[in-house]
Amino acid sequence: MNKFIKQVINFLLILVIYCTFTGGFNYYHAFIKQLKFEQTNILIAGDSHTQKALNPSLFKSARNVSQPAEPYVITYWKLNRIFKSNIPDTLILAFTHHSISGFNDIKFSTNKWAAKEMFNRSYSIERFAEIQNDVKIDWHLKNIIKLKNILLFPKTNHHSNFIGKGYNNFSKSDINDFKTAIKRHFYNNDSIYSFSKTSIEYLNKIIHLCNEKNVKIILVSPPVHEKYFNLIPDIYLKKFDSLKTSFKNQQISVFDQSDISLPESMYLNSDHLNSEGAVFFTSKVKDYIQD
Numbered sequence: 001m002n003k004f005i006k007q008v009i010n011f012l013l014i015l016v017i018y019c020t021f022t023g024g025f026n027y028y029h030a031f032i033k034q035l036k037f038e039q040t041n042i043l044i045a046g047d048s049h050t051q052k053a054l055n056p057s058l059f060k061s062a063r064n065v066s067q068p069a070e071p072y073v074i075t076y077w078k079l080n081r082i083f084k085s086n087i088p089d090t091l092i093l094a095f096t097h098h099s100i101s102g103f104n105d106i107k108f109s110t111n112k113w114a115a116k117e118m119f120n121r122s123y124s125i126e127r128f129a130e131i132q133n134d135v136k137i138d139w140h141l142k143n144i145i146k147l148k149n150i151l152l153f154p155k156t157n158h159h160s161n162f163i164g165k166g167y168n169n170f171s172k173s174d175i176n177d178f179k180t181a182i183k184r185h186f187y188n189n190d191s192i193y194s195f196s197k198t199s200i201e202y203l204n205k206i207i208h209l210c211n212e213k214n215v216k217i218i219l220v221s222p223p224v225h226e227k228y229f230n231l232i233p234d235i236y237l238k239k240f241d242s243l244k245t246s247f248k249n250q251q252i253s254v255f256d257q258s259d260i261s262l263p264e265s266m267y268l269n270s271d272h273l274n275s276e277g278a279v280f281f282t283s284k285v286k287d288y289i290q291d
Contacts, residue, residue, distance in 0.1 A: 019151050026150045030124040030158035037086045037163075038063070042289075044167075045075050046094025052169050052272045053222035054092065058282045066094065067121065067164040069114055071104040072202040073135075077125040078162050079209060087213050090289065093206060095219035095254065097236045098185035098271075100200055100243070102193035109136040119145040124158045134198050169275040170268060178227040178270035185271075192233050200243070207252060218289060219247060221258040222281055228270040229259050255288050257281065 042062035044054050051066035065078065079091070107114035108128070115138050119126075123146040128137050149158070186193055210217040244254050266277030273281055 022154050023151050025154045026158065029156045030150065035081055035085045035159050037082055039086050039088075041089045042092060043079075043082070043088040043090070044092045045079060046070065047096075047099065049096055049222050049272060050092065050094040050220065051164075051167060052268060052274070053278055053281045054220075054285060055167050055169070055275075055278045055282045057167075058279065059286060064167040065163050066166075067162075069107065069117070070121075071107055071118075071196075072099065072199045072206060073131060074118060074122050074125075074162070076202045076206050076209065077122060077127060079206060081125050081159075081162070083209065083213050083215075088215060090216045090218060091206075091210055092218050092220055092285065092289075095203070095221050095244075095256075096224075096258065097232050097240045100195055100203070100239060101185055101236065102188070102196045103185055104196045104199050105135045108142075109138045112138075112141075115141055116145065120149070121161045121164075123149050123161070125162055131198050167278075169273075169278055171275050173265050173267050173269075173274055175225045175227060175264060175267050175270040178225060178231065181228055181269070181271050182231040186233050186236060192235065195236075195239055207247075207250075216253075218253040218255060218285075219244075220285060221254075221256040222273055223257050223260050223262050223266075223277070224271040225264070225267050226259075226261060253288075255285060257284065 040061050040063040042056075042059055044050055044056060044062060044064040044066060046066045047070045048066065048068040051064060051068065054062075054064055054066075056062035056064045065082070075093070107118050109115055119138075119142045123142075126142075128139075128142065131137075149161075207217055209215075244256060247254050262273075262277060262280065266273055266280060268274035268277070
């Protein structure tokens with residue numbers, strides 16, 4: 001019995017030493033170490049719509065840090081970290097009808113796949129306490145993921161989780177998902193999602209951050225297929241136009257191409273451009289910003 005107790009104590013002691021070392025190592029690399037981020041003139045941020053639509057290799061100096069399904073709150077935390085080490089001349093930010101939808105708010109709780117993904121990306125930059133009064137947070141899952149990333153194995157690439165892999169795209173085209181995409185973006189069962197107060201607030205915080213850092217911000221709305229666009233709820237069309245007008249009145253550049261008509265061959269699916277579409281749209285954005 002005494003031998004068993006000693007073995008348990010020894011095991012626990014080794015575990016404590018391991019977790020202390022691993023935790024300290026990872027804490028430094030995740031939260032203290034300066035982000036290594038190559039200087040670039042143009043930074044592209046947002047969700048999969050800018051990730052697919054803007055090819056950074058076609059600009060003179062650009063980097064795309066957009067990630068699929070990324071809400072503005074995570075984009076804000078990400079930019080806050082990036083701007084501490086590198087400040088670009090220009091930020092190109094995704095601005096779409098669905099980016100202000102309440103479906104963004106369930107990405108931290110109700111939608112378990114999204115919650116796991118968002119917590120894995122943001123554990124080293126998150127400030128969930130700041131939004132907990134407006135957005136439901138699965139604290140149990142968040143804390144498990146954070147502890148797993150900090151205590152399980154020593155690693156140095158924590159920042160890559162929120163930076164992402166950048167632009168990637170394909171040449172295929174299939175726009176038959178337009179009903180599914182609309183339902184996912186705007187409908188909670190049969191009811192239309194309310195606007196996301198948090199998303200709109202953090203979009204404004206991103207704008208304020210850029211003004212504070214003297215970064216020119218350009219809001220871009222990549223083209224979506226007309227079958228998708230025509231099903232966007234009217235209240236979202238009006239809210240989007242209202243925000244667009246407000247931003248323009250604040251001298252903020254808005255390049256809205258969401259409703260332009262393109263050949264079907266340029267769409268990856270109903271609401272994303274493929275690689276051919278990205279060449280076209282990147283060229284239009286370059287002309288717009290005179291890059």
